Amino acid sequence: MITKIIKRSGEIVDFDPAKITKAVLKAAEAVGLEHPAKLADKLTEEVLQRIGKKFHHHSIPAVEEIQDIVEETLIINRQIKMAKSYILYRDQHRQLRDISSSSEEKLMESYLGRTDWRLKENSNMSFSVQGLNNYLASAISAKYWLNKMYPDSIRDAHVNGDLHIHDLGLLAPYCCGWDLKDLLTRGFGGVEEKTQSKAPKHFRTALGQVVNFFYTMQGEAAGAMAFANFDTYLAPFIRHDKLNFKETKQCLQEFVFNVNVPTRVGFQCMSEDTEILGKDGWKKYNQVKKGDIIATFNIDRGGIEYLSVNHVFARKYQGKMYNLKNRISDQLISPEHRVVRRKFNSNEYVLETIEKVRGLNSPFIVPVGSQGYSHSESFLSDDEIRFLAWVIAEGTLDQGERGSGRISLYQSAIANPQDYQEMKDLCASLNLKYSERTQVGLGKDCQVLRFDASSTRKILSYFGGDKKNGIKFIPKVILDSDSETAKLFLETYIKGDGHEEVKITTTSKIVCDGLLQVAVHAGYGATVAIRKPEGISKKDRYIIRLIKHRDTYINEVQAINYQGIIWCPNTKNETVIARRNGKIFITGNTPFTNITLDVTPSKM
Known part of the structure; x- marks a missing residue:
């Protein structure tokens, strides 16, 4: 277990688990849970276990990393109300640390830094000098109305966030x-x-x-x-x-x-480096066209559906974008883009513009996973699914005489006897013939199961039958699978190239991309970290982390300046499954990019 942590000031201090218990207890008491002390002790113990697994005992993590683990533990245990209370507590303390000594300077900085959600309270006012003047004048007017015109009870309710008086600083009609x-x-x-x-x-x-x-x-x-x-x-x-x-x-x-276009940025798009999931893999903005089949999220049913692209919008853009980012999600979207978020105290999802979501003035929940994909065209047996996972994770296609390849599986009967026996049982179940030998290496001896020509052809048939393509990719029969098949495949694959029960390491980007598609079908979220070659290795390593909880909290939306392509397809569900910077997320899409006419004009 760790003994030290780094405070925000950079000071290294002793790690005190009692502070975790105290924070969790406050969160439990704030939402009125029964037996809060007992629950706080139980959750603290789970947090400490996660810390022990994640960090070496000589590590010195930052305090934010410890708080992230606390937040993750609350969500995994379905203590959503506690998690919200804990996140609000963190956010309030962050704001206290950021308070400026000068209210006038803070007003200017809030506008110029685009950190105040009220910048979009008036959807007709763009970010500009005129917008700045309006923002400052509105702040003064709002203070006047609250202090001079409204009763104290209304003013206090507005200031405390119990209710919100819309457009308080504007003397003008509304809609x-x-x-x-x-x-x-x-x-x-x-x-x-x-x-x-x-x-x-x-x-x-x-x-x-x-x-x-x-x-x-x-x-x-x-x-x-x-x-x-x-x-x-x-x-x-x-x-x-x-x-x-x-x-x-x-x-x-x-x-x-x-x-x-010109003043209200209404294209509702994603950044150029955002990719979306298509039926045949991950696609960039210039790889998607009308009629393509892409993955979408059905808000009502909570599952994945593949639908046809009605239109694709893409154009150059320079201006403000919004970044919804935490450890497992990273959306970069344009103004007016619609976000998929979960309603508070509900399991239902809604599509709302980023401006409306920011107006909640609270952390909010977005999906990274789903109920999975249920419209599978794959009819593999469980043994076939498990066997294919072993082949891709632990198999090779070697070159024999006259270029005829043989598939081999590698596993240590000493280090991993259960995995070794599972491989042999699957071979027997699928009637696959092989020869076996012991390969001596620097580590423990490894058993090699080398399949004969007939069995090799049978295995290759799952991969399309062409040995030139090899076996280091996820075959279509797995990519098209439903959620239960996808989960079984990933569960087995982790035994080969995985660790910590939710992480997978591969040096193949093709395999990585395929595994991410399988993860989406399983209903999981996922992140990918790329590690540069170390030692004698010359290949990048892709470390995939499966996210098995469906939702995540976004604590803060950051406005940034952007220049580049913005793009988005349109589908019937008006959602897409996307990834950016190695993180999968679910978001809305452009509701229209072309006009549709339902009535044909009469003949002249």
Whole structure:
């Protein structure tokens, strides 16, 4: 067990388990659990066991690493309310440490650093000099209204977070509805000494005036803008211009793009380095096209479904992005992107914009796993599944005379007698013939099971039958498997190339990518750490950690400056399974990138 830890100040101090018990006890008491002291002792013991497994006794971990283990232990034990209380406690102490001595400087820093969720309280105000001025003025106005206009009880409830008074510092209307007929018959104007337009005569001109109207009015109101009877009033313009279906669709695509891009970043996308899971593996932004089959998350059922891509949106972008990051999740998403999160005190999931999620002003839960994949087309027996796991983890395809290869399995009958016997039992069950010899090495002797030509061909048939492709990849019969098959495969694979029951090490990126897809089908989350070659090895090592709990807490959303490609596909479920920086996560996708017309215009 460790004896020292590093404080945030860098000071090394004695490790005191009693502090863990005290923090866990406070969390249990805060949510009103029965027998909190007994529960705190039990959970502390489990935390200490995890610390002992993770750190060498000479290690000196940081205090944040110990707190992360406490948080993980609470979640694994399904003590969700306690975990939330503990996370809030950590976050509050972090904020206390970060308090600036000057409130004015803090206001400026909060805006310039984009750390205050209220920056997006008004969805029509972008990050700019104008936005800064509005932010500062709003802070002063809000203080005035709270101290001078509202009763003390309302002010205290707002300050304490019991309720929130929306747009407190803004003297303007909220959501507005407008008469489209007025714009189409009178034109765009009404402000003296400003550019004006007469009533439109053509479809594209009408759509352009609608866009200009929204851009002008968005700075005059805090909420949403709407035109009623949009299709009814614009239909005559289509007939007047004699537009066919294709031409009409093109006009509407231009309108959707123009009304979303310039000031309200409405593309709802992911970063360029984010990959999504397709039926045939992990895909980058330039590898996904309309009609491709990709993995999605069904919010209602909580499982994985493969659906067709309706559209793909990708473009260059420079501006603000949001990073939802912890030890096992790392999303980098654009403004207005919809996040999949679990409702508080519920097992249900919802899709909400990142701005709304940040407005919760609280840690929130996002899924990294699921109930798994249930629509399998694979019909392998349990013995076949286990055997394939052993072949990929501990097998080789050697070259014999005339280039004819033989598959061999390696296992120590001395160090791992149960694994060795399992291999032999599986061979007998599958009627596979082999010769056996003992290979002497630097460590303990190893038994080599070398299959004959007929058995080798049978094994290769699971891998597509072509020995040129080898056996160091996850075959389609496993990649297409359901959650139970995937779990059995991973459970066996860990016996070969795994450790600590949830970690797998491989030097093959192809195997790593395949294992991550199998993990998704099993319903697991996963992370990958890449280690550079050591000693005589010349290959990178990919260390996969399976995450068997489905959810994780995001304590903080960080706003960062970004320049590059943003992209997102669209599917019926409006979700994707993605990975970034080796971490798998579930997130929303763009609800539309092209317009869909359900009614074909009548013939002219």
